[in-house]
Amino acid sequence: MDEPSKALSEELGEFVASSAAVFTCGGAIPAIRTKAGRRSSTGSAGSNSTPSSDGATAPPVSLRWESEDGTGSNIHFPLREQERGALDRLAGDGQPASFGHRGKSVLDPTYRSATAMDSSRFDTSLCPYRLGIIDRVTQVLLPNAAGVEPGNVESGSVVAELYKLNIYQGPSDLFKAHVDTPRSETQFGSLVVCLPCPHAGGQLIVKHAGQEVEYDWSTPEQAPAALQWAAFYSDCEHEVRTVTNGHRVTLTYNLFYKPWAQDETRNLGHSPAPVYIERLPLYARVRQALENPEFMSDGGLLGIYCSHAYAYPTSVRVRILDDDDENAVTESFRRHLPTTLKGTDMALFAVFKQLGLKVTVKPIISDIDEIYEPENDLDREPCMGEIPGMIVITSLGGNDGDDARDILKEFGDRVSGVNWITGPRWKDLAMFHLTYGNEPGVNAVYAYPALMVDIPSAAERAKANAKVA
Ligand SMILES: O=C(O)CCC(=O)C(=O)O
Ligand SMILES: [Fe+2]
Helix, strand or coil, X not given: CCHHHHHHHHHHHHHHHHCCCCCEEXXXXXXXXXXCCCCCCCCCCXXXXXXXXCCCCECCEEEEEECCCCCEEEEEECCCCCCHHHHHHHHHHCEECCEEECCEEECCCCCEECEEEEHHHEEECCCCCCCCHHHHHHHHHCHHHHCCCCCCCCCEEEEEEEEEEEEEECCCCEEEEECCCCCCCCEXXXXXXXXXXXXXXXXXXXXXXXXXXXXXXXXXXXXXXXXXXXXXXXXXXXXXXXXXXEEEEEEEEEEEEEECCHXXXXXXXXXXXXXXXHHCHHHHHXXXXXXXXXXXXXXXXXXXXXXXXXXXECHHHHHHHHHCCXXXXXXXXXXHCCCCCCHHHHHHHHHHHHCCCEEEEEEEECCHHHHCCCCCCCCCCCEEECCCCHXXXXXXXXXXXXXXXXXXXXXXXXXXXXXXXXXXXXXXXXXXXXXXXXXXXXXXXXXXXXXXXXXXXXXXXXXXXHHHC
């Protein structure tokens, strides 16, 4: 590539890589202490000091569960008088929380020390939909699910599936950095709702691409009660810092994207995306580059590695290597990306689309020598596939005897001449994501795809512009 185009590409790449992205959101809803509406047992009843995302209050949360011996119990949050015993019983009926490490369920209190109860063992009155939490999460984390420009991506809704109750107790419970294990390729996020119960410490830290957001839900004994929550893309690394005192009680939900049937979308006459694509700073920058005749003057493929990881079904791995049934795989990959693209990835996709360019989302393997077999002397061109082949080569293993060349053959073609403006991020994936999960078994794993954009030549771009003007 000539020098001016290279400089322009580098500048664009830096901008893309640095753009602040949304990867988490959270809020608090004041909790009513009794049915009579008393908000706090202290003098602050009725005060509005607790921030609320929509001004609503949350009714007390009730929870019913069955002990091993079949006795039923119930408890409320905020705790009613005399319910301290019930809280100890609830913690006693849970199980020491394990986590997934290299495909196995591991108990290691230095890494995760908490009590967990599976959703099959309890019922709760808490409904994140009624409280407006799911609407918030959809708006912020999956804005395009609720309606986009026709023809670009499909529409759908968010389904929150209750997963576990977790109790972190002072003085030492914690959960160190991990990434939640995806249940399927439609899982895009996790939601944590912290029930009103006095505790200190236990900050939830969520990280993505060098940025970090802290949710501090510490609640002193006398503080007004609130339901506090946070949602994040499920490929984001997160941790729960040490709870130094009291009980930090959370309900966790897996967030799935559920596409609407085609005609359902049509009947609803869905509204346009709530994001004004032309007003994204990214739009102006990309447009500027395209208008510059020195930028990729002969046209070609522009490649941008996605900033987030996406879940792919692991069954694919077996299928690809065992019976070549590629269609099902390609289909599932196509169906949910690009709709489930996250944050900046979706912004970029939308910007290129809006500018009338052809964009596709492709799984990519780069530097296969390093990730798979260091002694292999394959050239270092990235390899692009229709099939999420990265799964084969992650720390899950791949089948014995699979050679890097077999994988490449199954995966797709080497691509050359791509103008890559951001670097690959597979290192994060291979080194970390599959090492510490919140579950051992996996139905899906994460992989980093790339956006591939067809850039017309400068002459064609000028012609198209002249037509528009
Ligand atoms: O309780 C929390 O804040 C989050 C727990 C968590 O990260 C998990 O269960 O995977
Ligand atoms: Fe987690």
